[in-house]
Amino acid sequence: MPNKQRVEVRVNGTRYVREVEPRLTLADFLRHELNLGGTHVGCEHGICGACTVLVDERSARACLTLAVQADGCGITTVEGLRDPSSGALHPIQQAFVDGHGLQCGFCTPGFMMTTLELLRCTPDPSEEQIKEALGGNLCRCTGYQSILDSVKLAAQRMKPSTPA
Amino acid sequence: MKPAPFDYHAPATIDEAVALLARLDGEGRDAKILAGGQSLMPMLALRVARPEILVDLRRLGTLDYIRDEAGTLAIGAMTSKQAAADSALVRRAQPLFQAATELVGHRQIRNRGSVGGSFAHADPASEYPAVALVLDTGFEAAGPDGSRTIAAADFFITYMTTALEPTEILTAVRFAPFPAGRRWAIEEFARRNGDLALAGVTVTFDVDAGLCRNVRIAAFGVQATALRLTAAEALLEGRPAQAAQFDAASKEAAAALDDPMSCIHASSAYRRHLVGVLTARALGQAAARPH
Amino acid sequence: MAIEIPTLPEQMPNDASRYVGKAVNRVEDPALVSGTVEFIDNFSLPGMLHCAILRSPHPHARILSVKVDAALAAEGVAAVLTGEDVGRWCNPCFTAPEGWGNYCLAVGKVRFVGEPVVAVAASSRYLAEDALELVDIEYELLPPVADAGQAMASGAPLVFEERGTNVMLDRTYTWGELERVFAEADRVVSRRFRWNRVGANPTETFGCVCRWDLADNSLVCHGAYQTPRFMAIGRAASLNLPVNRVRIVTHPQGGGFGGKGGPRGTDIAALLSRKSGGRPVKYIEDRMEYLLAGGGQSWDRHYDAALAVKADGTVTGFRVRLVDDQGAGAEGYGTISAAKPLAAFTGNYRIEAAGYELTLVATNRAPTYPYRGYGPPPHNLVLESLMDCTAREMGIDPAELRRRNYIRPEQFPYTVPSGNEYDSGDYHAVLDRVLQMADYDALRAFQAEARAAGRLVGIGVVNTVEPGVFDWNAYATVGVPGVGVPEGVKVAVDLFGGVTVAVGFSLQGQGQFTVASQVAADYFGIDIAQVRVATTPSDVAVPHFGQGGSRLGVAVTGAILGACEKLRAMFCTVAAHVMQAPEGGVELRNGCLRRIDAPEHSMSLAEIAGLMLSRSDLLPPGIEPCPEATYVWTAPNRNAPDDQGRCRSYLTAANATHVAVIEIDRDTGRSAILDYFIVDDCGTRLNPANVEGQLQGGVAQGVGAALYEEYVYDADCQPLVSTFVDYLMPTIHEVPMTKKDHIVTPSPVSPLGAKGCGEGAIHTTPATILCAINDALAPLGKELLETPASPHRVWKLLHEDGAAA
Ligand SMILES: Cc1cc2nc3c(=O)[nH]c(=O)nc-3n(C[C@H](O)[C@H](O)[C@H](O)COP(=O)(O)OP(=O)(O)OC[C@H]3O[C@@H](n4cnc5c(N)ncnc54)[C@H](O)[C@@H]3O)c2cc1C
Ligand code: FES
């Protein structure tokens, strides 16, 4: 049997240390080792984007990453979006709710994590920039219109208020 | 859809990595280098690749850089594509390479996929090998016998095969200075935005007194590996940078192709046709680009 | 006592609706955006094993031997299931016509690539997949039946030898004087069409966790199940268990669209549980399994169709011959899918006669399954394309030709030749609205200008009827007898006035829990947060069906209203008793039970429920201490079909008209959607945001079917699509951001006047896009009659004689 590897990660601020088989994907690691089931898996070969998480603040497909590759990294998943003390939804989550940006919700964590990175890098994105950012995430339910609207809503709400 | 088992090493230095690869090779074991995993991981998941051992380069921070080496742009193999796409230096020094990088997949892919990985992977549909052919990219490899530099023309052998030995690591790519005023373009045709191209063409040329000089045209997605379209280049060389000439060159580009690939999305004939269309578009766009 | 279900929101016992008709936020969403919803792969049981399935690499082969010893000895493996076990313990699936169904694992021979042959249960999915590599199977290859044409050729190999033919069903329906209208027509417009296979591809594949309790011979299946009760009956039938020993626990699903599959995977996981001594077994279908052999392939159709037209453009007859390639067995209710067009065979038109020749054949492609819309989307493409061909041939504007043939508003309820009755509508008003919104004249002017400049710009104007609220009677003539589809709920009021609605289905994305909450909250005049909707396991739930056939929103509304009406009667009786009012002297209004003669005397919901539960001494005789009611709704006034399949099948007839503007790139053959407009009428819009979401989602799937998606098989019947690299679902870049408007013609016969609209635009979008493409091609004298209109296909058409050069 292959040598197990030690993996130490900080997920949504919590430190985890596990010994894992090298072939374990980060998606399976998060979902089944750490019981963080909010990161969904729709294809396991890198196309659908459902498994998108942030690794060291940058969006990544958790199905195309090995758990061992994340050793030493900080990871943010959908479970890390809500305010830890108040439990309030993150503005992106709230915008998806208010904008009816989801139907079955299976793709939604991936879209929201992608949006999180987008709005950090581009706080006031144009429609084209939003589409460009979300182009790697598939949604089979919504037809994307309400997702686009939700991201615009989130951007608007998260915009740092310009000093008068 | 889970990978078959493999052993895993993440060496801390290049020397260690090279030594490890050499040892495993000597033992006749099937080792594979892992960079960003954005091409290798799907192959592992589908079990079409099933190496015994992965040698992960993630700890080789020394291969993550973008720098100007006396006019030559050098990019470490483990630099992420997104970093290359975002780099002001890359944009200034190698605008074609920067544009090609933005065409690769989606941001999630570029965040993790390395610059070196795309060259080493040598996917025939990738933008990178074709761009390397027109830009005279040099590939620096580290192996048991030290380092060597391989010219782009010698680097891409055939379908997903490069001149790298199994014991060699691609450490950096170097781009010859891109002369001011040189025209460039990259045009591709994919079924959906972000998909690997069914066909693509990239061009560079200079315009000197209205005439095309140093014409380079390369195609991707059409054959087992990216290729220079030398007949079309020759046709355009020294000719006026005008639509009629571009047209003739693009017809030649299509006609001179040897048996393009065929797949469910595009027959060989369609690919040939697309190469003509894309060559015309790329030449036109390059000529029109303000510089 | 007959229960009257309100057919308008105003008939509910409140002064004004707070929720019904409003785009309220969905009650489902806070958990979904938090990532805490228990999709099936987030669920596990102690001691659970994981299943992996070895699948056939051959389209048609006899299984000579199966060796599993090495797999059984592999690390972590608890059980291995083979065709031998299955042949001994199971029956073939019962959703296919007798003799055309497969076992869950191949028995004796394999009939398609991807057919399960051996299954393993191990302590992890990784180990289970490892063990599969140790299984050794010897095959004798048989010549495959690669397509429908081959299937019908004489001397063709047989997919099901015992049947002696590959034709599963061959029948002709004739409605009205078909021969006469064609004989008397001034013009007959006929074409052949090819609709290539597409499929549902929900983002979550199928999954389940099954536990076979060997002590009391019962089975519990947790999973992503769309129609739980039906699934329970099916498992009982295939696994030889009493129905009341099967419990289906349905979990929220990451989409379904009819193509979730499930029976096969469930049976396999259940049998592995049985074989491993009753340990729970999880099976999560992966995407490759789904694409090759899951519930995701639909509509592999060859059409030959014609319209009979009078000189003034009146269409009098519509004849369709359909050869439908069902693949290797009709396990996915294939017969039903081909029969559904009967519910709206002649679309929005007053066509007096119609005929349908239906041939279903078996091939060695994967079995086909339902997909959103079921049978009509390809059928609509045929009818609407023929309307456009007619318009072109006659030099009439396509919108005008349609208008001339519409059923007129005063003609409703209108019975179509194929038997169904449309409840209501105003097709002229919908067309007017969309043409105005799109500024149709300006679009045509733009097109003329573009054409003059050599551009290939086309406009599609297409209308369809969406039959809503399905009934089994629609399918009685193709093998599923029955009238009525029950949808039941239990509504309970608790001590504090909270309301729980227990349903038999789970979340799938359409927002039914929200609709249920809206209706219950408005009925009782309470805050929507006081309503909770909960899923009940199949064995204890009130009779129900679940999602399917554009019916659940309407059906669950009807069921809740029925239960609420029962509660109202009960509460009024109790309140009259305790308030010492005369019998019938208390009414429910805005959540209060008040004396009609003295409205200031009233009781709240909490008071009445609390009293019922805690003061039996105060209850009138004959009233149980149970402030709960069940109601099972089914569409009213349904009848059994006649010998030509005619009956009142689908209760409601929503309709929509779409306008698409498309430009084809001559050089590459690529079609770009420049603009897209929709006006629809689905009666009362219970939650407008839900309706628009369903519509836009249907547009996306329609765009996929029309331009991108296709399951390709080669000449040897090998599937060439097994990953998302090749099955191209539209991304945000490919789907048009549509401009929408609507009109409201409430259904006179359905709860609150709502019409089934869950399938939405998939009925209309493929036809609209293809019509626009053909409009663009018209100046070249070319027509594309095959989907998807991929760039390659369009390019071939453009270049077959140098037309675009
Ligand atoms: C959805 C999706 C879309 C994509 N679209 C595109 C696209 O449009 N265009 C495109 O070009 N690519 C595309 N890709 C591929 C992507 O760009 C990959 O990142 C790239 O091909 C490989 O880089 P990597 O660092 O991930 O390499 P890996 O996947 O880790 O490795 C790829 C191969 O290169 C070898 N290798 C990697 N690094 C080295 C090295 N330093 N020395 C020697 N050998 C090495 C590995 O052994 C392996 O064989 C796409 C991928 C996905 C999942
Ligand atoms: S599951 Fe990772 S991209 Fe689909």
Ligand code: FES
């Ligand atoms: S909401 Fe269902 S896949 Fe996006």
